[in-house]
Amino acid sequence: MSLVILIGLVALLHISVGSDTPCLNHGGICQYDSNTCSGNYISNLCSGSASRRCCVTSSDPCAAIGGVCQYDHLYCTGSYVTGKCSGGATNRCCTSHHIGGTSNSICDNIQVVSRDTWGARGPTHITPLNHPVHLFFVHHTDGHTCHSEGECAGVLQGVQNYHMDSRGYNDIGYSFLIGQDGRVYEGRGWGVVGAHTLHYNSLGYAVSFMGNFMNSLPSEESRNAAKALAQCGVSKGYIEGDYSLYGHRDVGNTDCPGDSLYAEIRTWTKYNYTHSATIH
Numbered sequence: 001m002s003l004v005i006l007i008g009l010v011a012l013l014h015i016s017v018g019s020d021t022p023c024l025n026h027g028g029i030c031q032y033d034s035n036t037c038s039g040n041y042i043s044n045l046c047s048g049s050a051s052r053r054c055c056v057t058s059s060d061p062c063a064a065i066g067g068v069c070q071y072d073h074l075y076c077t078g079s080y081v082t083g084k085c086s087g088g089a090t091n092r093c094c095t096s097h098h099i100g101g102t103s104n105s106i107c108d109n110i111q112v113v114s115r116d117t118w119g120a121r122g123p124t125h126i127t128p129l130n131h132p133v134h135l136f137f138v139h140h141t142d143g144h145t146c147h148s149e150g151e152c153a154g155v156l157q158g159v160q161n162y163h164m165d166s167r168g169y170n171d172i173g174y175s176f177l178i179g180q181d182g183r184v185y186e187g188r189g190w191g192v193v194g195a196h197t198l199h200y201n202s203l204g205y206a207v208s209f210m211g212n213f214m215n216s217l218p219s220e221e222s223r224n225a226a227k228a229l230a231q232c233g234v235s236k237g238y239i240e241g242d243y244s245l246y247g248h249r250d251v252g253n254t255d256c257p258g259d260s261l262y263a264e265i266r267t268w269t270k271y272n273y274t275h276s277a278t279i280h
């Protein structure tokens with residue numbers, strides 16, 4: 001084989017293989033433009049014939065695949081995809097943040113109900129919470145209680161509407177909520193700053209028992225679920241192993257989480273109240 005033919009062959013291969021990288025960098029997929037594209041076709045980003053074009057489904061490539069850009073040391077309920085976000089290499093696209101994927105947050109001993117399952121509205125804004133944190137707060141909603149997944153879904157929607165529409169929060173305030181069925185319902189979830197405990201939202205997670213627990217205790221299943229949730233957070237790296245647990249009233253002028261529940265959590269091993277001034 002002569003050198004001329006060899007060079008020609010290499011050049012031909014190069015042309016025919018080409019590269020789809022420019023399209024991928026735009027968050028698109030190369031396909032023949034006779035196919036349906038739910039977004040827009042962009043020319044000259046794909047290899048091959050001119051009719052093979054780049055289908056980009058959104059101007060925001062991460063949003064186009066249902067994700068949110070965030071720094072990848074933060075918890076992601078789905079998986080991280082590279083090349084979808086601007087900025088540094090560690091700013092990556094988390095594909096199922098608050099879009100129903102709680103699989104990575106599940107610990108065997110607790111039943112977590114995802115936002116999609118209870119019918120949550122999307123957050124208007126997400127502020128990432130750096131982990132691990134060392135505080136875990138217990139609240140009650142001081143509202144309706146619930147005993148089944150269906151009943152709890154309605155209560156959760158009411159709490160979320162109240163927090164977003166009346167109080168102007170970006171989302172339901174709590175990290176997680178618990179029903180009398182012993183299920184844990186995903187609120188803001190892991191890795192997200194909540195709106196639950198004034199001055200401490202960036203330092204800890206909060207679980208809220210749905211109901212009013214001034215004069216009665218929540219069910220044993222639900223109490224066990226709260227403890228297991230905190231332990232799950234530790235095992236997943238979101239909460240420090242030597243974390244401290246408090247009631248909302250320990251750091252705020254409130255009856256929350258109710259007299260009965262407050263007396264109960266003070267018996268829990270992780271309860272660590274000495275004086276609010278020492279909580280920081």
Ligand SMILES: [Zn+2]
Pocket residue numbers: 138139140196248254256257
């Ligand atoms: Zn509270």
